[in-house]
Amino acid sequence: MKRILLKWVFIFSFYHVAVLPVAAQELGQTLDSLEVRPSLVNSRLSLPTQLTQVHVISPGEYFAPPLVADIPDDRFGDMVRMGRNIFIKTGVYAKRYAGNGLNCSSCHLQEGRKPHGIPLWAAYGRYPMYRHKTRTVVTLEERIQDCFIYSMNGIAPTLDAPEMKALVTYTKWLSKGAPVGVDLPGRGLPNISRTQDLDPKRGKIVYETRCELCHGKDGKGQKHTNGEGYMFPPLWGRDSYNKGSGLQRVRTLAKFIKGNMPLGASFSLTNQESLDVAIYIWLQDRPRNPKMSQAMDFFFPNMAR
Amino acid sequence: MRLSDNIKCSLVSWITKISIWKFFLLLLAVSFVIFLVQSVLPVFSDSHDLHRLAGEELALNGRGKIPSCVSCHGLQGQGDAKIASPRLAGLHPSYIKKQLEDYARDPLKTRAFVEPIARDYVKTPRTYGDLTVFTPGTRYDPKMNGLAKLLSAEDRHNLAIYYSKLAFVASPKAYDFETLERGEDLALRGKPEYGLPSCDSCHGPGGQGFGAIFPPLAGQPVTYIIAQINKWQAGKRDNDHLALMRNIADQLTDGDKVNVAAYYDNLSYSVNSE
Numbered sequence: 001m002k003r004i005l006l007k008w009v010f011i012f013s014f015y016h017v018a019v020l021p022v023a024a025q026e027l028g029q030t031l032d033s034l035e036v037r038p039s040l041v042n043s044r045l046s047l048p049t050q051l052t053q054v055h056v057i058s059p060g061e062y063f064a065p066p067l068v069a070d071i072p073d074d075r076f077g078d079m080v081r082m083g084r085n086i087f088i089k090t091g092v093y094a095k096r097y098a099g100n101g102l103n104c105s106s107c108h109l110q111e112g113r114k115p116h117g118i119p120l121w122a123a124y125g126r127y128p129m130y131r132h133k134t135r136t137v138v139t140l141e142e143r144i145q146d147c148f149i150y151s152m153n154g155i156a157p158t159l160d161a162p163e164m165k166a167l168v169t170y171t172k173w174l175s176k177g178a179p180v181g182v183d184l185p186g187r188g189l190p191n192i193s194r195t196q197d198l199d200p201k202r203g204k205i206v207y208e209t210r211c212e213l214c215h216g217k218d219g220k221g222q223k224h225t226n227g228e229g230y231m232f233p234p235l236w237g238r239d240s241y242n243k244g245s246g247l248q249r250v251r252t253l254a255k256f257i258k259g260n261m262p263l264g265a266s267f268s269l270t271n272q273e274s275l276d277v278a279i280y281i282w283l284q285d286r287p288r289n290p291k292m293s294q295a296m297d298f299f300f301p302n303m304a305r
Numbered sequence: 306m307r308l309s310d311n312i313k314c315s316l317v318s319w320i321t322k323i324s325i326w327k328f329f330l331l332l333l334a335v336s337f338v339i340f341l342v343q344s345v346l347p348v349f350s351d352s353h354d355l356h357r358l359a360g361e362e363l364a365l366n367g368r369g370k371i372p373s374c375v376s377c378h379g380l381q382g383q384g385d386a387k388i389a390s391p392r393l394a395g396l397h398p399s400y401i402k403k404q405l406e407d408y409a410r411d412p413l414k415t416r417a418f419v420e421p422i423a424r425d426y427v428k429t430p431r432t433y434g435d436l437t438v439f440t441p442g443t444r445y446d447p448k449m450n451g452l453a454k455l456l457s458a459e460d461r462h463n464l465a466i467y468y469s470k471l472a473f474v475a476s477p478k479a480y481d482f483e484t485l486e487r488g489e490d491l492a493l494r495g496k497p498e499y500g501l502p503s504c505d506s507c508h509g510p511g512g513q514g515f516g517a518i519f520p521p522l523a524g525q526p527v528t529y530i531i532a533q534i535n536k537w538q539a540g541k542r543d544n545d546h547l548a549l550m551r552n553i554a555d556q557l558t559d560g561d562k563v564n565v566a567a568y569y570d571n572l573s574y575s576v577n578s579e
Contacts, residue, residue: 062498069486110506113497213518213546214507224510231515263502264553 062115062186063122065174076169083170086163087112090152091229094163099154100287101221101230101239104167107151107247109260112174115186116259116266121175122187140168150245153287189255192271198250203280206273210262211235219284236284244289254278353466360467363460371455374464377448382471386526394471395524395576399517401465407444407544408453445541472577475524480567488568491561501556504565507549512569513576518546523574530566 068084071077086093087104088111109117127140138146144167145156157164178184207219214232216222221234234240247253258274260266269277290297364382367373374393379385382394393401456464480488492512495503504512507519514521522530536542537554545551557565 057499059498064498067490068494069490110494110497110503113494114500115498117497119497210547222516225513225515231509262547262549263506264500264549265547266500268552 063119063178063184065113065119065121066176068111071173076173079166079169080173082162083166083168083173084111086166087170089229094157097148097154097157097161097163098152099148100152100234100241101223102152102233102241103229104147104152106230106233107256112171114260116188116190118188118256119186120171121178122184124171124175125178125180125182125184126187140171144168149290151241151247153240153242153245153290189252190259190267192251192255192258192274194251195272195275197272198275198279200276200280200283202273203276203278206269206277207280210269211277214262219281235281236286238287240286242287242289244291248282248286250275250278250282253281356463356466357470359459360463360465364464364467369455371452371460381473382468383473384526384529386528389526389528389532391529392473392525393468394473396469396520397514397517398462398465398469400520401468402461403517404444404544405453405456405461405464407442408446408449409456410443442544444544445536470577473524473575474578475572475574477573478570480571484564484567485571487560488564488566488571491565492568496556499556501553504569511572511574513574521574521576522569523572524576525569527563527566527570530569531562534562 071080071084082093087108090098090103091101105111107118108114108120112118112120115122123143124140127143128137130136131138131143134146141159141164144164145159148154148156214222215235216232218237219235220237221230221239222232223229224231230239241247247256254271254274254277257278258267258269258271261269261274288296363371364374374382377385377388377390378393379390382392384390384392453461492504495501495506504522507515508522509515509519512522514523533542534554534557537545537551538557543551
């Protein structure tokens with residue numbers, strides 16, 4: 001309760017009054033995301049030590065999942081293909097359960113394969129596990145249900161739904177050869193240190209120089225040219241994840257940004273930059289938390305979240 | 306009674322005073338006038354078409370020292386694989402304009418910098434040399450650099466409009482199965498174990514391009530795609546947004562370039578054609 005109160009105080013005192021209108025002018029920067037500026041583009045130059053910081057990956061450092069071309073041509077393989085379709089086009093193949101414009105692969109990057117991008121192959125061997133959010137031991141299926149409720153802002157598929165079976169099958173196939181019960185390197189998100197010095201003003205500038213190019217000026221993402229689904233996923237607004245999801249936690253979002261964004265330049269933002277832009281995104285409007293607003297669901301059952 | 310109420314009353318009384326037929330007649334007349342103006346306006350100011358025609362004239366015939374574009378880029382703007390000249394037909398006008406501007410920009414006037422610290426090339430399959438000179442916002446090409454400097458801003462705009470309107474239909478070519486399979490894997494999934502994103506995640510599904518910033522890969526000559534990645538690795542082309550493509554080109558091996566270019570050459574693709 002205290003946390004929620006603090007949050008609203010924060011929102012009203014900073015967001016509406018002071019932060020957004022004056023953030024750019026105060027720092028005296030004219031913002032043009034299309035302009036090429038080496039000082040902002042190059043992480044090396046923005047580091048205080050002027051040292052090169054390159055995320056170097058050795059061959060064999062991370063687990064390599066099997067190739068899509070190697071999916072077997074049998075009933076099991078059909079289920080894997082269905083799971084992969086659901087995973088990369090959730091709004092099409094699991095339409096009845098999806099509530100927004102995201103796909104599974106919007107967060108689990110590169111079809112759930114990218115290390116430090118919440119890979120599926122690292123998660124499969126860890127479930128069932130104790131989860132602090134629910135304070136129970138959850139199975140992989142229950143975890144996927146939570147994904148649909150919060151991150152997909154939709155309805156949880158039942159445990160015997162074909163979509164659920166397909167997703168679990170795809171996860172199992174993707175983690176072929178991965179050890180069980182071991183924390184594999186590249187699991188989940190990279191760890192970053194805590195800091196108290198978060199500033200959405202700086203975050204706005206980071207957003208406008210690094211993120212806006214793809215996710216759009218208003219953070220609503222960009223749709224495909226044929227109008228179906230999102231090419232670049234929305235970060236806030238009606239079609240984004242809701243307030244109960246994991247990425248609504250600032251530090252989790254900062255970890256995700258640090259490890260994966262911008263595409264192809266992982267670990268190029270500093271910890272401070274990723275935390276700043278995470279709190280800027282956290283301040284924006286998005287669908288409400290379904291578990292914290294059951295009264296709304298009771299009195300207005302048809303109202304969109 | 307306040308002034309605002311007075312005004313409201315007078316408005317209401319005026320509407321009730323005139324008959325309902327007169328009111329409808331008035332609406333009809335107003336809408337007819339708007340319709341007339343809208344239909345007549347484009348005749349007087351069809352600037353888009355004028356730009357296109359001017360661009361066509363320049364592209365086909367050249368002007369003064371400027372040679373015609375069609376000698377290298379083809380009569381339909383389809384490009385030429387033999388000399389690694391790109392397709393221009395159907396590209397986004399802003400993209401064409403930006404490339405011409407970057408060709409014309411003087412590399413000495415940008416803030417060029419040398420990468421001073423050698424990276425550990427043994428660990429990752431990176432291919433470009435140490436001490437690469439980067440010149441942000443410029444694009445090097447022996448032919449186009451001199452040529453683009455002769456063009457005025459209006460010429461660039463005209464050419465961009467002309468080429469973006471041209472139709473293009475790709476003719477898919479056959480490659481061996483293994484090349485295509487590897488190319489597809491790279492194009493759709495990238496190399497996640499090395500942190501390399503897929504091509505389609507920015508260049509659009511099927512490499513058809515996305516918006517003004519991400520150009521299409523489908524329908525471009527194979528030689529052109531390979532030559533451009535080589536230029537990025539060598540620091541000769543450094544005009545991408547947020548250094549996105551430079552980071553990615555660093556990680557591509559020679560085999561990757563061939564495979565992925567072959568994959569996109571194998572796709573069917575058309576633009577501006579019915």
